[in-house]
Amino acid sequence: MSKKVVLITGCSSGMGRAAALYLAKRGFKVFAGSREPERLREIESSSLVPIKLDITDGKSVQSALHDIKRVDILVNNAGYGLVGSVEEISEEEMFNQFNVNVFGVFRVCRAVIPKMRERGGVIINISSFLGKIGLPLLTFYNASKYALEGITDSLRHELKPFNIRVHSVLPGFFDTNFARGNLVTNKLTFSEDSPYKEIVAILAPTIIEQINGGNDKIEVAKLILEIIEDENFSARVAIGDKAKKFIPMRQILSDEEFEQRVERYYNLDRLQ
Numbered sequence: 001m002s003k004k005v006v007l008i009t010g011c012s013s014g015m016g017r018a019a020a021l022y023l024a025k026r027g028f029k030v031f032a033g034s035r036e037p038e039r040l041r042e043i044e045s046s047s048l049v050p051i052k053l054d055i056t057d058g059k060s061v062q063s064a065l066h067d068i069k070r071v072d073i074l075v076n077n078a079g080y081g082l083v084g085s086v087e088e089i090s091e092e093e094m095f096n097q098f099n100v101n102v103f104g105v106f107r108v109c110r111a112v113i114p115k116m117r118e119r120g121g122v123i124i125n126i127s128s129f130l131g132k133i134g135l136p137l138l139t140f141y142n143a144s145k146y147a148l149e150g151i152t153d154s155l156r157h158e159l160k161p162f163n164i165r166v167h168s169v170l171p172g173f174f175d176t177n178f179a180r181g182n183l184v185t186n187k188l189t190f191s192e193d194s195p196y197k198e199i200v201a202i203l204a205p206t207i208i209e210q211i212n213g214g215n216d217k218i219e220v221a222k223l224i225l226e227i228i229e230d231e232n233f234s235a236r237v238a239i240g241d242k243a244k245k246f247i248p249m250r251q252i253l254s255d256e257e258f259e260q261r262v263e264r265y266y267n268l269d270r271l272q
């Protein structure tokens with residue numbers, strides 16, 4: 001039987017790279033998408049093929065997929081976090097956050113679904129526990145991941161007749177390149193003159209520390225394999241300490257009670 005074909009976006013580091021390596025070693029043919037595929041040369045093999053893929057560019061997505069005849073599994077992983085207040089973030093920053101985390105997912109899905117529809121398949125969206133929990137200065141990132149949750153819910157209905165399963169993975173904080181290279185901060189919010197400087201002082205160091213001290217990305221790679229192999233896997237799954245702490249709480253508490261827990265946990269109650 002021929003190998004199942006997986007496409008993963010954002011593979012130069014973090015969860016994408018870990019998942020690409022993990023699946024390639026377990027009998028899958030992995031196309032590892034990256035804006036900089038040369039960063040994947042050292043892990044390239046007959047089972048792990050780096051491809052140039054910029055999900056913000058429709059033409060790049062089309063040409064990346066042009067020679068790939070079929071895709072059995074798509075992992076929408078590429079993403080970054082914009083950090084800043086709603087009033088200070090620029091139009092360009094705002095658009096770019098959605099262009100990568102939301103429209104990028106649509107672009108790749110639109111190119112892949114026709115190659116999946118005949119045989120069925122699995123789409124796994126790497127969302128975040130911040131797709132269910134709001135935090136200050138992360139409003140745009142939150143909104144992009146909340147949107148991704150909506151994409152999962154709708155696509156599950158839309159693609160069920162074609163035997164395509166769609167799932168959301170909601171990681172808590174994981175030790176990847178995310179806090180080192182992919183948190184984009186707004187200059188005004190992080191300046192001394194910002195009206196939000198107190199929130200920055202309380203929240204930013206905690207979030208960075210929690211990401212860098214977060215869970216191991218291999219857990220996400222293993223979970224992706226579990227989802228692929230289990231036809232009855234749940235629609236969404238929380239993974240990592242922070243997600244497992246907050247997501248179940250969100251489900252049982254009222255919005256207001258939950259908000260208080262988050263405020264206490266992140267010391268935001270000090271601001272009142």
Ligand SMILES: NC(=O)c1ccc[n+]([C@@H]2O[C@H](COP(=O)([O-])OP(=O)(O)OC[C@H]3O[C@@H](n4cnc5c(N)ncnc54)[C@H](OP(=O)(O)O)[C@@H]3O)[C@@H](O)[C@H]2O)c1
Pocket residue numbers: 009010011012013014015016033034035036053054055056077078079080081100126127128129170171172173174175176177178179181182211214
């Ligand atoms: N780490 C965490 O704590 C955490 C928690 C919850 C959710 N997540 C989510 O997990 C996914 C993977 O992140 P990670 O933690 O593995 O972080 P990472 O190591 O920074 O990897 C993210 C990847 O996304 C791609 N990417 C980043 N900025 C991009 C841009 N502007 N345009 C296009 N692609 C871009 C990059 O791929 P290329 O350079 O190869 O193109 C990069 O390798 C993201 O969707 C993130 O939101 C992370």
